[in-house]
Amino acid sequence: MAQCNASHILVGSQTEAQEIIERVRSGENFEALARKHSKCPSGKDGGSLGWFGRGQMVAPFEKACFAGKEGDVVGPVKTQFGWHVIRINGKK
Known part of the structure; x- marks a missing residue:
């Protein structure tokens, strides 16, 4: 079964999410941004969600994770x- 390892930052608006994407792509630390901005409890762990398979996450999130390549920020x-x-951390 295909699995994905991902981290995420959960925010309240599309604008805020786009600003964080730009900050990550310009070199800011993903984990630090997750700890500071994420509304998800995983934020305290740098946004890490660990490994998961298909059917374990809500559909739009899962689709983005499995469509991306390792290392992508989507x-x-x-x-x-x-x-x-x-952020796609790994795939297997």
Whole structure:
């Protein structure tokens, strides 16, 4: 079964998510941004969600994770929880 390892930053608006994507792509530390900005409890762990398979995450989030390549920062992705900035840490 395909699995993905991802980290994310959950924020309240598309604008905020886009600003964080730009900061990550310009070299800012993803984990530090997650600890400071993420509304998800995983933020305290730098946004790490660990390994998960298909069917374990909400559909838009899962689709973005499995479509991306290892090392990609993808988003903004909207779910019922808010807006996500996702980093693909690994795939197997």
